[in-house]
């Protein structure tokens with residue numbers, strides 16, 4: 053085998069690829085002009101999903117589907133940044149899992165701004181300081197992020213996309229296990245490691261932090277403290293990893309939402325999800341009545357949970373995710389019927405049911 057000849061061939065393919073990539077990005081810029089002239093959004097999650105879907109369906113290998121997606125994520129990220137400089141706010145500080153989710157969804161050509169809290173992310177998008185926001189919404193081990201559900205109902209923003217991220221927690225500290233006096237992290241992350249902490253660090257104080265990354269910042273300054281956060285956060289704040297994979301379930305996944313001001317267009321073929329919240333009259337059978345518009349049309353419900361409405365005591369909002377888009381006739385009909393049944397109905401957004 054002639055190494056030089058192989059490398060020469062790679063160089064020539066790279067040159068071809070580069071020319072084709074620049075051609076592709078120029079076309080995206082033309083699409084960008086078209087959309088901006090008409091006040092349309094530059095970032096279109098449903099179109100991106102269509103692009104990823106076609107490529108992975110036609111992929112002959114040996115590149116695995118995830119690699120094709122990751123490569124194209126970066127190509128489209130660069131295309132977006134040449135169409136219009138987008139600004140994306142996320143629940144910070146730097147190196148939170150939300151930051152990683154934002155990178156996974158938007159790629160590395162988009163500038164990200166860290167915010168201190170979930171409500172701050174919503175405010176930043178509402179005010180127009182950011183075009184989009186990224187917030188966590190639920191974890192497969194620990195459940196819902198309450199502040200996100202509350203903000204979704206209160207704000208006028210809409211969910212435009214979802215992102216799933218595998219979460220692998222590390223115990224991060226300057227001290228070995230036996231010298232650790234307190235463990236700091238976001239409450240939801242501490243909950244994901246509850247059994248491990250009870251087994252390995254019984255009796256050690258558990259302290260809620262503003263974020264996983266903030267807890268590593270704290271551990272950097274306090275040698276007897278430990279943090280629970282990602283490997284990336286440990287590297288950023290230069291604090292040693294004492295133990296990896298300290299979460300109770302290895303298939304620990306968090307779902308994040310991208311919030312924006314303009315709804316995402318229909319993708320179709322059962323590939324969309326719609327989130328909504330409603331309240332009920334206090335009477336027998338009202339929940340069954342509210343779900344019938346969906347079941348009677350064969351609309352699949354993929355999530356339901358309730359939270360106090362904060363309007364009056366013992367009044368609840370039901371948060372429901374269904375398969376389908378609010379612009380599809382059968383979903384529209386179901387929502388119209390539901391409106392006649394529920395005192396409050398709020399559509400939280402329709403978006404591609406992907407992001408894995």
Ligand SMILES: O=C(O)C(=O)C[C@]1(C(=O)O)C=C[C@@H](O)C=C1
Pocket residue numbers: 080083084094095096097099100103127128131132135
């Ligand atoms: O098709 C568009 O609307 C584009 O702007 C092009 C493109 C792409 O590069 O494929 C870029 C950004 C959008 O989020 C979706 C797709």
